[in-house]
Amino acid sequence: MAEPDPLLSDPSLADPAAVAPGGHGIGATAAPLWHGRFAEGPAEELWEYTLSLPFDQRLAPYDIAGCRAHARGLADADILTDDDVAAVIAALDTVGAELAGGLLEFAPTDEDIHTVIERRVTELAGAAGARLHTGRSRNDQVATAFRLFCKDAVATLAEHVVELQAVLLEQAAGAGTAYLPGYTHMQQAQPVLLAHHLLAHFWAFSRDLDRLADAARRLDVSPLGAGALAGSSLPLDPAATAQRLGFAGSFRNSLDAVSDRDFAAEILFAAALIGVHLSRIGEEIVIWSTEEFGFVRLADAYSTGSSMLPQKKNPDIAELARGKAGRVIGNLTGLLATIKALPLAYNRDLQEDKEPVFDSVDQVRRGLGAVAGMLATIEFRTDRMQASADSPYAAATDLAEYLVRSGVPFRDAHAVVGSVVRRSIDNGVPLADLVAAEPLLGDAAVGLLGSGVSVTQRTTPGGAGPDPVAEQLQSARLQCDSDRSTAERLRSTVSVSVLS
Numbered sequence: 001m002a003e004p005d006p007l008l009s010d011p012s013l014a015d016p017a018a019v020a021p022g023g024h025g026i027g028a029t030a031a032p033l034w035h036g037r038f039a040e041g042p043a044e045e046l047w048e049y050t051l052s053l054p055f056d057q058r059l060a061p062y063d064i065a066g067c068r069a070h071a072r073g074l075a076d077a078d079i080l081t082d083d084d085v086a087a088v089i090a091a092l093d094t095v096g097a098e099l100a101g102g103l104l105e106f107a108p109t110d111e112d113i114h115t116v117i118e119r120r121v122t123e124l125a126g127a128a129g130a131r132l133h134t135g136r137s138r139n140d141q142v143a144t145a146f147r148l149f150c151k152d153a154v155a156t157l158a159e160h161v162v163e164l165q166a167v168l169l170e171q172a173a174g175a176g177t178a179y180l181p182g183y184t185h186m187q188q189a190q191p192v193l194l195a196h197h198l199l200a201h202f203w204a205f206s207r208d209l210d211r212l213a214d215a216a217r218r219l220d221v222s223p224l225g226a227g228a229l230a231g232s233s234l235p236l237d238p239a240a241t242a243q244r245l246g247f248a249g250s251f252r253n254s255l256d257a258v259s260d261r262d263f264a265a266e267i268l269f270a271a272a273l274i275g276v277h278l279s280r281i282g283e284e285i286v287i288w289s290t291e292e293f294g295f296v297r298l299a300d301a302y303s304t305g306s307s308m309l310p311q312k313k314n315p316d317i318a319e320l321a322r323g324k325a326g327r328v329i330g331n332l333t334g335l336l337a338t339i340k341a342l343p344l345a346y347n348r349d350l351q352e353d354k355e356p357v358f359d360s361v362d363q364v365r366r367g368l369g370a371v372a373g374m375l376a377t378i379e380f381r382t383d384r385m386q387a388s389a390d391s392p393y394a395a396a397t398d399l400a401e402y403l404v405r406s407g408v409p410f411r412d413a414h415a416v417v418g419s420v421v422r423r424s425i426d427n428g429v430p431l432a433d434l435v436a437a438e439p440l441l442g443d444a445a446v447g448l449l450g451s452g453v454s455v456t457q458r459t460t461p462g463g464a465g466p467d468p469v470a471e472q473l474q475s476a477r478l479q480c481d482s483d484r485s486t487a488e489r490l491r492s493t494v495s496v497s498v499l500s
Contacts, residue, residue, distance in 0.1 A: 031109060032111065053111065053116065056112050058358065059142075059145045059146065060096070060116075061496050062498075063113060063114055063141070063142075064095065064117060065148060065245060066141060067088070067132060070136055070241060071084075071085050071088045071092075072085060073240060074132070077235045077237070079135070080131055087129070088125050088129060090124075092121060094120075104120060107119060114138055114145070135225075136225075139226070139346040140225065140227055140228075140254075141224070143223040143224075143257065143258055143260075148496050149496075150219055151216065151246075151494050152496060152497055153499055154219065155494050155499075156365060157271065157274065157364060159487045160364075160369055160372075161205050161368060162209065164205055164368050164371060164372040164375075165209075165480050166480060167376045168198050168201050168202040169199075169476055171376075171380075172195040172198040172476070177466065178193065178194040178195075178380065178382035178386065179192060180194055180389050181385070181388050181389040182464065189394070190454065191390075191394055193464055196463075199473070201280070202480075206479055208273055211269070211270040213486050215267055219266070220493065222250050223258060224238060224241050225251070226238070226251055227258075229254060230254055245495055246494065246495030258346045264335060264357050265339070267360075268356060271332075271360040272325075272329045274367075275329065275363070275364055275367065276325050278325065278367050278368065278371055282315075282317070282321030284318075285317075286318045286322065289315045294384045295380065298313065299377035299378065302378075317370045317373075321371055324367060331360045332356070335352075386452070389454075393421055394454055398448045399435065403416060403441070432449050
């Protein structure tokens with residue numbers, strides 16, 4: 001019998017170990033998914049540099065869901081039989097249990113979690129498992145699993161945001177008539193009700209929830225069926241697969257489907273702004289908990305101590321909320337730099353899309369929970385707040401507006417009051433004495449300098465006085481209910497829930 005033409009047959013295909021990453025120090029008995037094109041195995045340096053399995057393992061439950069949906073799609077296309085599908089689904093169930101229990105050993109040729117799952121399914125289901133990747137590329141497969149993770153992440157972040165909103169709302173409702181200095185440029189400006197101050201944070205997080213919900217809308221598109229970049233010649237139905245996975249729709253352009261990471265950038269942006277808002281609270285608590293301010297006392301459970309200084313009670317949660325904001329901002333800028341000028345369609349650069357998202361989701365999720373716990377157990381020292389806010393100079397704007405109500409143009413009123421304040425400070429004369437002596441002000445204006453009077457003067461809707469704050473509390477309660485409904489709706493669209 002004639003010898004096979006070496007140009008028409010490749011003996012390495014009969015021996016996958018010939019092209020496994022073993023010739024350079026790794027050692028293996030299986031080959032990479034793409035070994036057919038290569039006569040030599042990958043170098044150890046290449047393998048170690050390109051390996052993503054250490055971090056993409058957390059996509060396993062989402063990838064298994066995608067595999068289940070794809071298997072049923074292959075059955076609809078008469079590529080898998082009912083028996084094949086049953087074998088594949090059973091194998092996927094086994095793989096999921098093995099991974100969850102830490103029982104599945106990874107092979108040296110497992111590049112990523114998707115390779116692990118396909119290899120193990122093939123071991124368990126035989127030929128049916130080997131057919132599972134029909135009509136599918138890791139490009140659309142990975143993008144699908146990543147989007148499923150992101151849907152779970154968005155719902156989880158939304159739930160944590162609402163829980164923090166509820167804490168802020170409860171503390172605001174319980175603050176009563178307590179007030180504190182309001183600041184601009186970190187200089188005392190005007191007194192505000194404590195409830196008003198807390199609700200300022202509430203509304204910021206409500207906007208964060210809006211951003212998450214908006215990002216979820218564009219995220220909710222399945223790329224499965226796009227293949228490597230151009231779709232498939234097989235009679236697959238991406239829309240049916242999308243429906244099985246709980247996506248709102250399927251891709252419209254296969255190139256865009258496997259290239260798009262806008263959804264990841266949007267989630268990172270939303271997470272970064274949440275981080276910024278947490279850092280603002282953190283900065284306040286750090287300052288307020290100092291001996292010099294003394295506006296708050298932190299619960300022991302949400303504080304730490306010093307290894308050397310026995311008297312210390314440190315606001316570590318607040319400090320980390322401040323510090324980790326830079327980390328999540330960095331994750332956003334890192335991803336934007338990765339996808340900048342990236343040509344269509346898939347490029348290995350996109351392996352770098354997951355760790356920033358994983359990290360930001362983890363840090364922000366934990367930060368929301370920690371800050372919520374800190375604020376739920378905090379003691380507001382309202383006596384210290386009010387004593388600080390009762391400086392007569394904090395009523396300077398009220399004096400100017402008193403003159404405006406008497407017909408004095410605001411700029412003139414501003415100059416008159418500014419002059420009175422300057423003379424009081426320069427000469428060490430009580431402000432009340434100079435106000436009483438000022439012809440345009442007089443004794444009638446002195447009452448505006450009394451303790452707790454200034455904060456009651458804020459009457460415009462949305463302002464810091466008692467009446468507008470009471471209305472704002474009602475509005476915030478309705479908004480919190482609405483935001484909670486939004487978070488519940490986002491969770492209802494998630495087909496794979498792993499995060500919490």
